[in-house]
Amino acid sequence: MCRALAFLLLACACSEAPASSPEAGRLAEPRSEPSSESVDLHGEWRRWADTPRLRERALASLESLPRFGFGRKATAEEIARIDIDVMPDGTGLPEGRGTVERGRALYKNQCVQCHGADGRGADYDALAGAGAYTVGNYWPYATTLYDYIYRAMPQAVPGSLPPDDVYSLTAFVLHLNELLPAEGTLDRDSLPKVEMPGRDGFVYDDRAGGSELK
Amino acid sequence: MARPGVFAFGSPTGAKIRFMSEVSKKRRALLAGMAGGLGAMGAGNSRPLAPDDPTKLQGPPPTEVGERSPFETPRRTVMKNEPSSSSRTPLQDLTGIITPADLHFERHHAGVPRIDPERYSLLIHGLVERPTIFTLADLKRFPSVSRLLFLECSGNGGEALRDPKADLTPQEIDGLTSVSEWTGVPLALLFREVGALPEARWFLAEGADAAVMTRSIPMGKAWDDAMIAYAQNGEALRPETGYPARLLLPGWEGNANVKWIRRLDLAERPFFTREETAKYSDPLPGGRTRMFSFEMDAKSIITFPAYPAKLASRGFWEITGIAWSGRGRIARVELSVDGGRTWSDAELQEPVLPKCHTRFRKLWSWQGEPAILVSRATDETGYTQPTREDFVAVRGVETRYHFNHLRAWKVSPDGSVEFALV
Numbered sequence: 001m002c003r004a005l006a007f008l009l010l011a012c013a014c015s016e017a018p019a020s021s022p023e024a025g026r027l028a029e030p031r032s033e034p035s036s037e038s039v040d041l042h043g044e045w046r047r048w049a050d051t052p053r054l055r056e057r058a059l060a061s062l063e064s065l066p067r068f069g070f071g072r073k074a075t076a077e078e079i080a081r082i083d084i085d086v087m088p089d090g091t092g093l094p095e096g097r098g099t100v101e102r103g104r105a106l107y108k109n110q111c112v113q114c115h116g117a118d119g120r121g122a123d124y125d126a127l128a129g130a131g132a133y134t135v136g137n138y139w140p141y142a143t144t145l146y147d148y149i150y151r152a153m154p155q156a157v158p159g160s161l162p163p164d165d166v167y168s169l170t171a172f173v174l175h176l177n178e179l180l181p182a183e184g185t186l187d188r189d190s191l192p193k194v195e196m197p198g199r200d201g202f203v204y205d206d207r208a209g210g211s212e213l214k
Numbered sequence: 215m216a217r218p219g220v221f222a223f224g225s226p227t228g229a230k231i232r233f234m235s236e237v238s239k240k241r242r243a244l245l246a247g248m249a250g251g252l253g254a255m256g257a258g259n260s261r262p263l264a265p266d267d268p269t270k271l272q273g274p275p276p277t278e279v280g281e282r283s284p285f286e287t288p289r290r291t292v293m294k295n296e297p298s299s300s301s302r303t304p305l306q307d308l309t310g311i312i313t314p315a316d317l318h319f320e321r322h323h324a325g326v327p328r329i330d331p332e333r334y335s336l337l338i339h340g341l342v343e344r345p346t347i348f349t350l351a352d353l354k355r356f357p358s359v360s361r362l363l364f365l366e367c368s369g370n371g372g373e374a375l376r377d378p379k380a381d382l383t384p385q386e387i388d389g390l391t392s393v394s395e396w397t398g399v400p401l402a403l404l405f406r407e408v409g410a411l412p413e414a415r416w417f418l419a420e421g422a423d424a425a426v427m428t429r430s431i432p433m434g435k436a437w438d439d440a441m442i443a444y445a446q447n448g449e450a451l452r453p454e455t456g457y458p459a460r461l462l463l464p465g466w467e468g469n470a471n472v473k474w475i476r477r478l479d480l481a482e483r484p485f486f487t488r489e490e491t492a493k494y495s496d497p498l499p500g501g502r503t504r505m506f507s508f509e510m511d512a513k514s515i516i517t518f519p520a521y522p523a524k525l526a527s528r529g530f531w532e533i534t535g536i537a538w539s540g541r542g543r544i545a546r547v548e549l550s551v552d553g554g555r556t557w558s559d560a561e562l563q564e565p566v567l568p569k570c571h572t573r574f575r576k577l578w579s580w581q582g583e584p585a586i587l588v589s590r591a592t593d594e595t596g597y598t599q600p601t602r603e604d605f606v607a608v609r610g611v612e613t614r615y616h617f618n619h620l621r622a623w624k625v626s627p628d629g630s631v632e633f634a635l636v
Contacts, residue, residue, distance in 0.1 A: 048415045054437035055412065058402040068407060070355050071348040078347065079339050082477055085418055085428065088486050125492075132612075133492060138503075141486050148488040151426040158324065158424040198503075202495065205507040209541040209595030213608050 086147040090192035093146065097187045098167025100175040106165055107172050110154040119176040124155075128176035136177030140202050142194035145170045167191070261285075290317055291385055299323065300367070302389025305517045310563075311362070311536065311571040313392035315447045320454045321367045321390065323489075324424035327474055331450075331458040336442065340417070340480035343409025350458050353442060356399040356407075361441075361464065362570045364538045366391035366510050368467035368494060371617035375602070380624075380632035384517045384535075387621060387633065391538070393571045394455075396462050398443035401436040405480075410436075414480040418487075419461045422476040429470045429494075430484035431463065435508075439464050442475060465540030465569035466508040467615070469494050499610040510540030512599055513618040514547055514574070514591035525629035528582050533560070534575040539593035543567065546592040547574040553586035553622065554601070554636045560589070568594075585625040588636050602635050 086092040107115075112122075119127035119134075127135050135145060150166045152158050161169070167186045174180040179194055186194075207214045262284035265271050282288075288308070290301035301320040303313055320326075331350045339345035370390035373382065414433050421427035431440070443462040444451060451457040456473030463471050469489060484490070484506070496504040514537035519525055533551075537544045543566055548557040563573040574589065592598040600608070605619035622634040 048432065048434075051415055051432065051434040051437065052412065054434045055410075058437040059406060062403060062406055065357070065403070068356060070352040070407070071346040074337055074339060074345040074347045079337065079345060082337065082420075083339065083479065084426070085420070085479060085485055085487075087481070087483065135492075138492060140491050144486055144488050144491055147428075147485075151428070152324065152424065155324075159426065201501055201503045202491075202505045203498075203502050205504050205509075207504075207507065207509060207511070209509075209539075209593065209597045211596050211598070213597075213600050213604060 088141040093188035096163030103168035103172025305384040341414040360397040368615035382633040396443040397445035398441040401440040418479040419472040420477040422474040512539035512593040514589040536571040537591035544572040
């Protein structure tokens, strides 16, 4: 048991076993570096390419350990209660519908104090405008807005907004960034289709240590 | 054995037992006398009292929880933004490599939640054969591992690039890094336990704070060396470092080491959460932005001599500091006393551990000449800490995270020390 764990967790702490250390492996294996391509949802990345090898190594090192059976089965209801994440393809988006118009009213009540009139920023981040790193010029996916507002906003009562309100606020923030017209609406089908101007600027991390500064 | 209100002196006969009250009276008298003495020595300040001769006064008895000497008051600096969301480790006050848990840096996105360990649970679901809920007791029942690791916020050092000032301290420059001994269960073991499917390439890590903090983590890190940690420096995690359990990703940027971990969702693709798109992404020259930049590049900083310390006289001084890399061990730390024109190797204090601070030191004979002290770390992959110029050429001045260029300290003939860049 101890041996298996020691191997797994201390592989990198053990200079006598360079072949098994990920750092050494990374240096030894030439990889194609997708440094200049933008992030592609269906693309490959070196960390994905490493996964099968690392999985195999970990499972082999744990082979001598029993399956412990600790913990209990999670029911579908238990999972649904806290599984709130939303992906760029819309996976995880709930039923519901929002409008820019409703979002405007909600924004005035819930958001304007921190994010300023028209989302130009106040105590907290600017959401729109010419400033750096706004939804309109930086964020790669519109679904992230829904995910974040639903889980963490508004700051005074986090996680308190029902899906219709979150769709409406998402719609209004996109409208502030001229990505949705004043009469625009959003739901689980239309939100993932919003094309974000910042989308193509992102590239995967291509740093890998060694002598090259990146 | 002591009884409440009583303590015994170590007499072989056990005869000399005095009551606390008698001792207290005597101590009060002594301290009162001493206060007068201190007054003469320069008073008005709040310097703690101490007897002139500690061999003539019995000390206080044992206590259930210790505290620092009243003469030692290391403090985190709490950043002033409202509401404050970070505090920094007093690097200049520490020796060796361990950070006392109560001085570990903080970075919270919605404050520090209070979580009852008996109601805590961790859900692992998604691309697994058996979606499972683990209690804290379940997690602690698995075979455990302990490891000394640094944890560094990837925003650490931003002021050194953007707003360098002569009166910055090591704490203000780089205090968002700390080292602890972390104990927990290997994530690979938990993932094997729930039957993680081979097609899982990423997992979402989600915290139970009011930000419900989320990051997408490559599965390879779980299979490599990640853990769910529940203890730090020999005791339960502090609330501000993730009590009762957190994700720990050795060598990777602090934010991805999600605290108060409540859920892991295994998937084929990243989730592209706010914290890995709008935040914690690195704009590069040419309009590109690097994302998922997890590994912390090799870095070092001299913690003495450093502002506000002053060299009191000419002669021998030990230059010392810390170096670390998210990619493995520190292989070498070089020091310069002439602003980087000439370099010589510093001694590395054992243990030199991967993904952990390494203490370096070198004896320096200072004869009152102006000097510019610089440290330069190289890790075992051959990566060397860049100059500011080289760093900016590659990353641009707009870069938002991962500030690891060289730091320097300018020593003046009067012994004063100021922060500088080379």
